[in-house]
Amino acid sequence: MNNDTPTTPLAWVNGSDAPEKHSLDIGFMALSDCASVVVAATQGFAQPYGLSLNLKRQSSWAGLRDKLVSGELDAAHSLYGLIYAVHLGIGGTGATDMAVLMGLNQNGQGINLSAALQRQRVTRPEALEHFVHQSRTKLTFAQTFPTGTHAMWLYYWLASQGIHPLHDVNSVVVPPAQMLAHLQAGRIDGFCVGEPWSADAVEQGQGITLATSQSIWPDHPEKVLGCTRAFVEQYPNTARALVKAILAASRFIEQSPENRRSTAQLLSGQAYLDTPLNSIEPRLLGDYHDGLGNHWHDPHALRLHDNGRANLPYLSDGMWFMTQFRRWGLLREDPDYLGVARQVQQLALYRDAATAIGVPCSEQNMRRSQLIDGSYWDGSDPAGYARSFALHALAQTPAALARR
Amino acid sequence: MLRILLIDDTEKKVGRLKAALVEAGFEVIEASGLIIDLPARVETVRPDVVLIDTESPGRDVMEQVILVSRDQPRPIVMFTDEHDPSVMRQAIQAGVSAYIVEGIHAARLQPILDVAMARFESDQALKAQLQARDQQLAERKRIELAKGLLMKMKDCNEEQAYTLMRRQAMSKQQKLIQVAEQIIAMSDLLG
Numbered sequence: 001m002n003n004d005t006p007t008t009p010l011a012w013v014n015g016s017d018a019p020e021k022h023s024l025d026i027g028f029m030a031l032s033d034c035a036s037v038v039v040a041a042t043q044g045f046a047q048p049y050g051l052s053l054n055l056k057r058q059s060s061w062a063g064l065r066d067k068l069v070s071g072e073l074d075a076a077h078s079l080y081g082l083i084y085a086v087h088l089g090i091g092g093t094g095a096t097d098m099a100v101l102m103g104l105n106q107n108g109q110g111i112n113l114s115a116a117l118q119r120q121r122v123t124r125p126e127a128l129e130h131f132v133h134q135s136r137t138k139l140t141f142a143q144t145f146p147t148g149t150h151a152m153w154l155y156y157w158l159a160s161q162g163i164h165p166l167h168d169v170n171s172v173v174v175p176p177a178q179m180l181a182h183l184q185a186g187r188i189d190g191f192c193v194g195e196p197w198s199a200d201a202v203e204q205g206q207g208i209t210l211a212t213s214q215s216i217w218p219d220h221p222e223k224v225l226g227c228t229r230a231f232v233e234q235y236p237n238t239a240r241a242l243v244k245a246i247l248a249a250s251r252f253i254e255q256s257p258e259n260r261r262s263t264a265q266l267l268s269g270q271a272y273l274d275t276p277l278n279s280i281e282p283r284l285l286g287d288y289h290d291g292l293g294n295h296w297h298d299p300h301a302l303r304l305h306d307n308g309r310a311n312l313p314y315l316s317d318g319m320w321f322m323t324q325f326r327r328w329g330l331l332r333e334d335p336d337y338l339g340v341a342r343q344v345q346q347l348a349l350y351r352d353a354a355t356a357i358g359v360p361c362s363e364q365n366m367r368r369s370q371l372i373d374g375s376y377w378d379g380s381d382p383a384g385y386a387r388s389f390a391l392h393a394l395a396q397t398p399a400a401l402a403r404r
Numbered sequence: 405m406l407r408i409l410l411i412d413d414t415e416k417k418v419g420r421l422k423a424a425l426v427e428a429g430f431e432v433i434e435a436s437g438l439i440i441d442l443p444a445r446v447e448t449v450r451p452d453v454v455l456i457d458t459e460s461p462g463r464d465v466m467e468q469v470i471l472v473s474r475d476q477p478r479p480i481v482m483f484t485d486e487h488d489p490s491v492m493r494q495a496i497q498a499g500v501s502a503y504i505v506e507g508i509h510a511a512r513l514q515p516i517l518d519v520a521m522a523r524f525e526s527d528q529a530l531k532a533q534l535q536a537r538d539q540q541l542a543e544r545k546r547i548e549l550a551k552g553l554l555m556k557m558k559d560c561n562e563e564q565a566y567t568l569m570r571r572q573a574m575s576k577q578q579k580l581i582q583v584a585e586q587i588i589a590m591s592d593l594l595g
């Protein structure tokens with residue numbers, strides 16, 4: 001039986017692996033991919049492991065980062081790139097050793113264009129490339145954090161279409177939930193953001209979804225459960241219990257379409273995404289429409305569990321973000337890609353937790369993927385990979401990019 | 405600025421201690437004598453620290469300290485002439501954050517209060533953790549009870565019962581514990 005509750009109630013809590021800290025403040029952003037964290041905290045997945053999870057909704061990634069580093073939050077639903085940027089000391093805070101406890105999801109982000117561009121028939125990648133290189137006005141694209149996943153998807157996708165993300169367009173940072181307002185006001189021409197905000201813009205007739213993040217990299221790494229390394233070292237049992245609770249919740253959500261639908265209903269609540277169900281549920285179940293009349297069931301839609309495949313913190317997943325930091329000049333020199341990933345990705349802790357609750361774990365620490373431009377990434381030659389792209393900013397000073 | 409509620413059992417001492425505190429830059433609110441309604445007084449004044457200067461911390465003082473630390477948790481610093489270690493232990497158990505034997509030296513006030521406040525904060529954090537743990541255990545028992553009731557009502561297994569409860573909770577944007585309480589209440593009603 002696939003039961004996520006220990007069968008001997010209360011017994012082991014007093015054992016040697018009892019959590020050192022019982023009540024945790026967990027940060028999250030109002031995004032569909034926070035689902036496992038919210039379900040774990042509210043649906044009784046944490047108590048069996050001796051934890052209470054207090055959900056703390058944050059209004060910006062920079063704010064979430066600051067609270068995570070200061071210890072005001074014990075752990076948080078975080079962008080992969082955010083954790084690595086803090087660890088490497090890129091951005092507004094000094095370098096702090098960080099940890100990725102587990103992957104929270106793959107896929108489920110989108111690149112949208114405004115209704116104004118749609119009216120000018122810029123509705124296909126080639127049309128956008130043409131517009132960018134022919135028009136006098138420079139388009140402005142928003143992402144959610146200078147070193148975040150959305151910046152990296154946006155840059156990667158634009159570059160794959162022959163558009164230099166740092167020279168040919170302007171790039172600004174906007175918190176996810178405010179994307180639509182800025183798009184409507186005409187302050188931005190497009191954005192890259194997590195669901196439900198891409199779907200919500202389409203739902204409200206404010207433009208189109210031009211590309212999904214899974215079209216850039218099917219089953220790409222995205223959000224993680226992040227914390228400081230100090231937290232893992234001080235509270236190792238708590239960290240393991242937390243992974244068990246959230247992993248069990250992610251398994252529950254994907255157990256049936258009914259569970260996914262109830263999850264969408266929970267997320268739409270005021271305390272979480274505070275957004276109509278219509279904007280959340282379809283893409284959470286894989287049903288996409290792009291605002292141009294195209295409908296499809298996406299085989300690589302948001303994955304919160306996928307029998308553990310979405311949760312294992314592969315070293316190559318963490319390393320990829322560092323290769324892109326290097327590619328776009330956020331890192332001036334090559335870091336010790338593998339060494340840093342080994343410090344940050346808590347593979348052993350994850351495997352302990354997953355095995356304890358019967359979630360299968362790959363023995364592999366790296367995985368191989370093909371991205372939209374045809375290139376392969378398997379973690380074997382990160383420095384070479386970072387230099388392999390036609391469009392890049394390897395020589396660029398990081399200051400201009402890291403500015404917030 | 406730290407706001408201090410100053411309590412003393414002798415008028416002449418208050419004058420001396422108050423002067424020292426004001427000089428050290430604290431906001432001082434006086435309560436003359438050991439007042440009976442100390443908890444209520446703490447409630448109105450909302451001090452950062454309660455400072456008690458007493459010749460002998462007898463049973464009455466301890467009783468009041470217990471009441472204050474239960475209902476209006478605040479760091480409590482006690483100055484006294486009493487050297488008896490058992491009295492000191494009693495005071496710490498009652499919720500006193502710092503227990504200072506002998507008279508007051510103005511220069512020593514700030515570090516004493518700093519330590520008292522730090523100690524108080526760590527005590528509070530510990531208490532919160534313990535409370536959280538008690539609540540987890542209590543919630544877990546209620547959820548298990550509701551699950552058992554539902555298994556009987558629906559003639560289903562444990563996992564099915566959990567899934568039904570969770571789906572119900574999520575579709576109503578509630579927590580699992582809320583649905584568990586509803587099931588228990590309904591079962592009581594139907595007897």
